Amino acid sequence: MSFLTILRQYASKxxxxxxxxxxxxxxxxxxxxxxxxxxxxxxxxLILPRVSPNCPSSALANLKSVLAWDKDKAKQCIRDLQSxxxxxxxKIEEExxxxxxxxxxxxxxxxxxxxxxxxxxxxxxxxLCAPALKNKKHYNSFHSKLGFFLHLNDVxxxxxxxxxxxxxMAKLEKSKYEPLLKDDLVCHRCYERQKNIPTLKTHLQSHFxxxxxxxxxxAILILKRKREDDESSDGRKDQAKKASVDQDKDS
Amino acid sequence: MSFLTILRQYASKxxxxxxxxxxxxxxxxxxxxxxxxxxxxxxxxLILPRVSPNCPSSALANLKSVLAWDKDKAKQCIRDLQSxxxxxxxKIEEExxxxxxxxxxxxxxxxxxxxxxxxxxxxxxxxLCAPALKNKKHYNSFHSKLGFFLHLNDVxxxxxxxxxxxxxMAKLEKSKYEPLLKDDLVCHRCYERQKNIPTLKTHLQSHFxxxxxxxxxxAILILKRKREDDESSDGRKDQAKKASVDQDKDS
DNA sequence: TATTCCGATAGTGAC
DNA sequence: GTCACTATCGGAATGAG
Numbered sequence: 001m002s003f004l005t006i007l008r009q010y011a012s013k014x015x016x017x018x019x020x021x022x023x024x025x026x027x028x029x030x031x032x033x034x035x036x037x038x039x040x041x042x043x044x045x046l047i048l049p050r051v052s053p054n055c056p057s058s059a060l061a062n063l064k065s066v067l068a069w070d071k072d073k074a075k076q077c078i079r080d081l082q083s084x085x086x087x088x089x090x091k092i093e094e095e096x097x098x099x100x101x102x103x104x105x106x107x108x109x110x111x112x113x114x115x116x117x118x119x120x121x122x123x124x125x126x127x128l129c130a131p132a133l134k135n136k137k138h139y140n141s142f143h144s145k146l147g148f149f150l151h152l153n154d155v156x157x158x159x160x161x162x163x164x165x166x167x168x169m170a171k172l173e174k175s176k177y178e179p180l181l182k183d184d185l186v187c188h189r190c191y192e193r194q195k196n197i198p199t200l201k202t203h204l205q206s207h208f209x210x211x212x213x214x215x216x217x218x219a220i221l222i223l224k225r226k227r228e229d230d231e232s233s234d235g236r237k238d239q240a241k242k243a244s245v246d247q248d249k250d251s
Numbered sequence: 252m253s254f255l256t257i258l259r260q261y262a263s264k265x266x267x268x269x270x271x272x273x274x275x276x277x278x279x280x281x282x283x284x285x286x287x288x289x290x291x292x293x294x295x296x297l298i299l300p301r302v303s304p305n306c307p308s309s310a311l312a313n314l315k316s317v318l319a320w321d322k323d324k325a326k327q328c329i330r331d332l333q334s335x336x337x338x339x340x341x342k343i344e345e346e347x348x349x350x351x352x353x354x355x356x357x358x359x360x361x362x363x364x365x366x367x368x369x370x371x372x373x374x375x376x377x378x379l380c381a382p383a384l385k386n387k388k389h390y391n392s393f394h395s396k397l398g399f400f401l402h403l404n405d406v407x408x409x410x411x412x413x414x415x416x417x418x419x420m421a422k423l424e425k426s427k428y429e430p431l432l433k434d435d436l437v438c439h440r441c442y443e444r445q446k447n448i449p450t451l452k453t454h455l456q457s458h459f460x461x462x463x464x465x466x467x468x469x470a471i472l473i474l475k476r477k478r479e480d481d482e483s484s485d486g487r488k489d490q491a492k493k494a495s496v497d498q499d500k501d502s
Numbered sequence: 503t504a505t506t507c508c509g510a511t512a513g514t515g516a517c
Numbered sequence: 518g519t520c521a522c523t524a525t526c527g528g529a530a531t532g533a534g
Contacts, residue, residue: 004504004531006504037505114503116504140503141503177503181503195524197524197525253516366519367518388518
């Protein structure tokens with residue numbers, strides 16, 4: 001059964017540093033950040049709340065149990081995950097720049113109906129290009145517009161909504177969310193329907209390849225202009241060119 | 252589309268001898284006997300009515316169209332197939348004896364809902380052990396007790412039944428027969444349910460292997476007794492031993 | 503919605 | 518109920534002193 005409770009085992013470690021470096025990315029007093037063992041995108045991490053006297057594993061079983069717990073503790077727990085996730089996102093964006101020369105979206109959120117025990121916040125890049133993404137459930141579970149992937153900000157907003165709304169959302173009914181995973185494959189970037197997984201994966205890869213090409217194009221453009229500026233003795237052109245490059249960011 | 256009408260093409264040949272020997276087994280003035288291209292048993296042939304001015308291909312499209320045709324012509328057509336099938340069965344039984352040392356059932360019949368154009372009578376040995384038998388539809392379509400495989404004798408009896416019964420049977424409604432192909436896998440020899448196709452195939456093979464072993468045992472027994480008789484000068488024992496071997500036939 | 507393995511099931515294309 | 522190919526779907530096991 002250890003495969004179902006592996007995350008709980010990690011989160012229960014008194015010394016997270018004993019976890020292998022292939023598993024553990026970092027930790028704080030209240031959270032663990034681990035590499036997703038089967039990444040569904042170029043960057044894919046999990047952030048787990050650590051088990052402690054104040055945070056028993058029973059309360060941390062999943063998002064539903066956390067939301068049914070003491071509301072203030074729940075909010076604190078999720079905020080802890082958030083603060084770590086935001087730091088992590090910065091690190092991911094650094095690596096995006098180093099490796100790919102550009103940044104793209106990083107999503108933070110929970111699966112409405114998880115299958116592994118212990119709450120885990122997914123921190124995942126929006127490309128969804130990775131070998132471990134193999135079937136419709138994988139894809140739909142991360143589709144940012146489908147509803148199964150619950151964005152962290154949305155979940156945090158439940159706490160500030162009416163009690164009635166909080167209660168409704170906190171139910172996380174299987175019957176509501178599970179069917180979403182069987183929905184047709186629709187590209188989360190251009191909304192084009194895809195016939196099957198191989199087609200979808202090729203399609204997503206081509207979106208990503210275009211992004212990479214675009215970033216390369218801009219890098220070359222910037223380099224070109226920089227060289228022209230260096231060669232030019234006319235200091236007056238500088239400002240106009242800088243403005244032109246800044247505009248490219250939004251194109 | 253030639254794959255759908257391949258049998259009609261064969262049956263329309265004015266000179267069947269031009270068919271390759273890998274296809275044609277034999278022919279008469281009114282029928283062709285060909286090797287099933289994907290045999291579902293150790294012996295598996297198809298007998299086709301030949302197209303002629305008296306027997307247009309439109310009438311011979313399938314069993315339903317034949318039964319909707321002139322009733323006397325239909326009966327004659329099917330009787331022609333039968334007389335060839337009976338001869339063929341004799342030849343198959345000869346080869347069974349030569350190759351395996353024993354004979355086993357040979358079925359003659361039609362699929363209630365065929366997918367290849369042109370009437371074809373299956374002549375197939377009851378082992379149903381063959382590499383080309385790959386899925387549930389294959390097996391159920393030849394299961395001798397399921398109802399999808401229409402035994403030739405049963406079909407011929409329809410002609411001598413009441414007109415009402417003939418009309419009913421002649422409908423060959425898809426909605427009645429198609430669902431049978433999805434039935435659970437049940438061994439046609441011992442009625443044991445089989446979980447899946449690999450299991451069924453192993454099971455059928457073991458039935459056949461037992462038959463072969465049994466036949467070998469008898470052959471050895473007969474040989475032994477013959478040798479004893481040859482060595483014995485006592486002629487009185489002969490009759491008793493012959494009777495004993497005859498009894499083994501039914502065991 | 504952990505993966506992996508096996509097998510059944512479904513759609514397609516075949517000229 | 519043609520085949521062969523691809524992909525999806527569905528269940529079961531998964532560990533292990």
